[in-house]
Amino acid sequence: MPEKWIVLRNCGVIDPKRITTYLDRDGFKALKKALAEMPPEQIIEEIKVSGLRGRGGAGFPCGLKWELARKAQGDEKYVICNADEGEVGTFKDRYILERDPFTLIEAMAIAGYAIGAKRGYIYLRAEYHHLLDLLGKAISQAREKGFLDHFEIAIHEGAGSYICGEESALMESIEGKRGEVRYRPPFPPSRGLWGKPTIINNVETLMNIPQVILNGAHWFNQIGTERSKGTKVFSVSGDVKKPGVYELVLGSQLRELVMDLALAEKVKIIQVGGATGRIIPYDMIDTPLSFETILGAGAITVFDESRDIIDIVHRTIEFLAEECCGKCAPCREGTEVMAEILERFSCGEGVERDIGVLEELSNAMMLSSLCGLGQAAPNPVVDSLQYFRSAYESRIRKN
Amino acid sequence: MIPTQGKKQEDLLILLEEAQNKLGYLPEELMAELAKSLDMSISDVYGVATFYSFLSTKPQGRNVIRICKCLPCLLKNAQAIIESVERETGIKPGETAPDGKFSFELTNCIGACDEAPAMMLNNEVHVNLTPGKISQILKACK
Numbered sequence: 001m002p003e004k005w006i007v008l009r010n011c012g013v014i015d016p017k018r019i020t021t022y023l024d025r026d027g028f029k030a031l032k033k034a035l036a037e038m039p040p041e042q043i044i045e046e047i048k049v050s051g052l053r054g055r056g057g058a059g060f061p062c063g064l065k066w067e068l069a070r071k072a073q074g075d076e077k078y079v080i081c082n083a084d085e086g087e088v089g090t091f092k093d094r095y096i097l098e099r100d101p102f103t104l105i106e107a108m109a110i111a112g113y114a115i116g117a118k119r120g121y122i123y124l125r126a127e128y129h130h131l132l133d134l135l136g137k138a139i140s141q142a143r144e145k146g147f148l149d150h151f152e153i154a155i156h157e158g159a160g161s162y163i164c165g166e167e168s169a170l171m172e173s174i175e176g177k178r179g180e181v182r183y184r185p186p187f188p189p190s191r192g193l194w195g196k197p198t199i200i201n202n203v204e205t206l207m208n209i210p211q212v213i214l215n216g217a218h219w220f221n222q223i224g225t226e227r228s229k230g231t232k233v234f235s236v237s238g239d240v241k242k243p244g245v246y247e248l249v250l251g252s253q254l255r256e257l258v259m260d261l262a263l264a265e266k267v268k269i270i271q272v273g274g275a276t277g278r279i280i281p282y283d284m285i286d287t288p289l290s291f292e293t294i295l296g297a298g299a300i301t302v303f304d305e306s307r308d309i310i311d312i313v314h315r316t317i318e319f320l321a322e323e324c325c326g327k328c329a330p331c332r333e334g335t336e337v338m339a340e341i342l343e344r345f346s347c348g349e350g351v352e353r354d355i356g357v358l359e360e361l362s363n364a365m366m367l368s369s370l371c372g373l374g375q376a377a378p379n380p381v382v383d384s385l386q387y388f389r390s391a392y393e394s395r396i397r398k399n
Numbered sequence: 400m401i402p403t404q405g406k407k408q409e410d411l412l413i414l415l416e417e418a419q420n421k422l423g424y425l426p427e428e429l430m431a432e433l434a435k436s437l438d439m440s441i442s443d444v445y446g447v448a449t450f451y452s453f454l455s456t457k458p459q460g461r462n463v464i465r466i467c468k469c470l471p472c473l474l475k476n477a478q479a480i481i482e483s484v485e486r487e488t489g490i491k492p493g494e495t496a497p498d499g500k501f502s503f504e505l506t507n508c509i510g511a512c513d514e515a516p517a518m519m520l521n522n523e524v525h526v527n528l529t530p531g532k533i534s535q536i537l538k539a540c541k
Contacts, residue, residue, distance in 0.1 A: 091510040127509040160453030176411040178450040237471040237512035
């Protein structure tokens, strides 16, 4: 399936510093249409029918999330844009924010109107501090033009923490606390930021909203596969000739992205979805990219034949052990023990029972961790044991 | 050290970020002062201060070097960059130079994987690094 620009349609076309260049590209028409012609319920219905699902990795239906927040009781409600793009190998949101901050602002204003919120936050990771000024100026320009009369947007800067991309940790961080995850339920649409109904959407999810409003749900609904509508923006890096950001219709093959567009050669391993994503061998490169198969937040890291799978998994688990918030034992202890075992394998000092321990730990963590990090942390271990088991067996100490 | 009038507990992280920017680190006295004015325990303030990797409770150099050590950068030979920073500054990751010019840290993914290897120098991102580039960038530091 081809490349198609819905999310990236303005990137490289408009001047991100000048709102007039955005207005020339139908900018804020969707917001005007929404405010003038569409009651909030109709907007939500449109998003629901479009089939738009969350692009941050979890794939939750966007319209349903908005509907829950709309229907929830609360004197105040909030819209949060998750711009804490911390997944290893992901940089698409940075690319988008650098080139088209206005679509995001318009989308947040539509979201605010739809759920009945007067205030929105953009949670921007500390590593993207260099975007603060650009984003702030884009918000001021939108305000001066009168597009934010009903809705106020504040930028909240993170302070260096991967887990704060997890929605409940993100809200804790906005509330000024340690970014530790919350027990759920209650879920954010009923009790989120400051205990009020809140929606949290990824940058890329929101970028789709104005086009859905302007072109209609049925236009969007015809793009993609049965359960994955629209496009996905991918960040491709590693052993490829053309690393970068690519937007493809959902359901496109991994081969098209990695081999045809990013020009990889002699591929051995592909990590799809970053540290908590899936690891697959080259012979599965014809897998389509969709919510039904593999996707995550769209981080694609390519490893050629010179790379060692144990090293890759070891580095990945070390990262997760460092970034774990420490709240629940399965993740806090599990990632540490896994890192220790993988360290031994990486220097050829694995012992016979280690593989069984890794499998047992993986099961326990997937079942009992509090949040997505802990539940998905074993993915690289589970996948590599499935597809590259002999690499582990060859590192077991002989004597 | 940091004005706290009218501030609430929910402003703690923002106040700590402000202090970090202004003072380069978070001294114990500052955390005690914040705890008092926000009506929280010192350990709660310390808990937030030590949770985030861009906040430091130890004095840092005037320039903080953060080299990305995640896989996409490692694949593009971040190790050579780490070694060239060690040579140029005379310090290892986790250390601050005795003259206070540099602190050197390894950090997790900074979202510049398409232009790896990458690093942050204070708030700036530098990409497509080579040992030659490192030498130039660090020489320009004050």
